[in-house]
Amino acid sequence: MNTELQSFDPATGEEVGRVAVTPIAEIPNIVARAHAAQRAWGELTVEERRDAILPFGADLVAESERIGTILTREMGKPLPQGIGEAKYCGAGLGDTLNELTSALSAERLEDEKVLSHLVFDPFGVCAAITPWNFPLSMPHWALMPALMAGNAVVLKPSEKTPLVADEYVKLLKKHLPTDVVQIIHGDEAQGRALVGADVQLIAFTGSRAAGQNILAEAGKDLKRVILELGGKDPLIVLDDADLDAAAEFAVTNSFRNAGQVCVSTERIYVEEKVANRFEELVREKTAALKVGPGTEEGAQIGPMIDAGQRDHVLAQIDAAKSAGATVLAGGGASTGNFIQPTVLTGVTHDMAVMSEETFGPVVGIQRVSSDEEAITAANDSPYGLGASVFGGDLDRAERVARRLTAGMVGINKGCGGASGSPWVGARQSGYGYHSGREGHRQFAQVRVVSRMK
Ligand code: NAD
Secondary structure (H helix, E strand, O other), X not given: OOOEEEEEOOOOOOEEEEEEOOOHHHHHHHHHHHHHHHHHHHHOOHHHXXXXXXXXXXXXXXXXXXXXXXXXXXXXXXXXXXXXXXXXXXXXXXXXXXXXXXHHOOEEEEOOOEEEEEEEEOOOEEEEEOOOOOOOHHHHHXXXXXXXXXXXXXXXXXXXXHHHHHHHHHHHHOOOOOOOEEEOOOOHHHHHHHHHOOOOEEEEEOOHHHHHHHHHHHHOOOOEEEEEOOOOEEXXXXXXXXXXXXXXHHHHHHHHHHHOOOOXXXXXXXXXXXXXXXXXXXXXXXXXXXXXXXXXXOXXXXXXXXXXXXXXXXXXXXXXXXXXXXXEEOOOOEEOOEEOOEEEXXXXXXXXXXXXXXXXXXXXXXXXXXXXXXXXXXXXXXOOOEEEEEOOOHHHHHHHHHOOOOOEEEEOOOOOOOOXXXXXXXXXXXXXXXXXXXXXXXXXXXXXXXXXX
């Protein structure tokens, strides 16, 4: 790799900026500095850590327009979403920190004879390795619990979005002792070196393939890992569903962030009885979407992150068409890194578009003849991140939802849970999880300290 990492605007190909690549040989020294800084940080109470970090939220909100603009230029998503990502993390920080404080405070347990306290201690140094699709919120969801648990953190953001990560860390560092948070730049090589360094916890969000590799490497020293991986989320449309709402959800959730979302709807199973009407609604709503650069007024669908991702998506569309899929919308028209949102019908699980993560503005619709067939098809995947079921009879929809092998299932909605819920993938979509009381606690070593009463 070069000594500099260039960041390109995926909408125009222009350079947005560049950062220095961290030499591999430097990484052990960076981690050693993190250990030195962690000692005092880890000795603070969780409330003291909360109070130190809290003002960062207001900083992030105040800077959200500037940072969100960098995010959009670097990653491509519509500007309101870029700014919204920064604002959301900043504005919600108080609640996030309070939830973390409660989860990481000692918990008292007792029976007739023994009094115990569960205490939550830092592991040491946490390696946070993050992707480009939510280039600010992904680092945020790793750093906040890791820091609150008393760890020091070395962040390795995606090589495709280094600038926004740099801005995030610069703001955060103002509130922390030196070296409690550090950032390194580079690609997989720097990521591998960080995993192999003297870190005790690896919080990774990214692809299944990289996750497998990290788990294998970390296993050599039994390092703790939290892996948030890819998905191939299904949507089931039952024959009593509100079809307009189901189609609206399908289009929004398949094409948000140009489909570059881990919990995008990528497969739809619709019951025969309502399939014609549902497909027509999806076609109409898809045709109304506006594709364009994230900085353009009203643009809803931005570009693919780069040419490699564009080619991967187009190859899946072409292969599906060659194998007999019908194009309901889009179908592979592209300009630069932009792809017209595409809906395919007549798809099967033999096609990559229905079995491998697409991570683009493409969704396949398959007709099914019963709830049972829908469940079997939805579960026919190595992934298990999110899923949704749309249906009018909530008991029936709930019965279907409970049989889906996903970590998060939404009924007549997306997969996210009420506040305090974990963000969790089943099967090969995750290993460990974050958020919610139990998720927060995965960033800490729980110890049980007991005495006789
Ligand atoms: P990626 O796996 O290619 O890269 C993610 C990060 O890992 C990057 O910083 C990269 O440099 C680094 N990396 C790659 N290989 C590594 C290795 N062997 N060791 C250490 N570091 C390594 O993923 P991406 O293309 O940046 O992101 C897209 C993927 O992320 C999709 O699969 C998406 O579903 C997933 N994702 C999952 C969630 C979730 O919450 N489950 C959220 C967002 C994205």
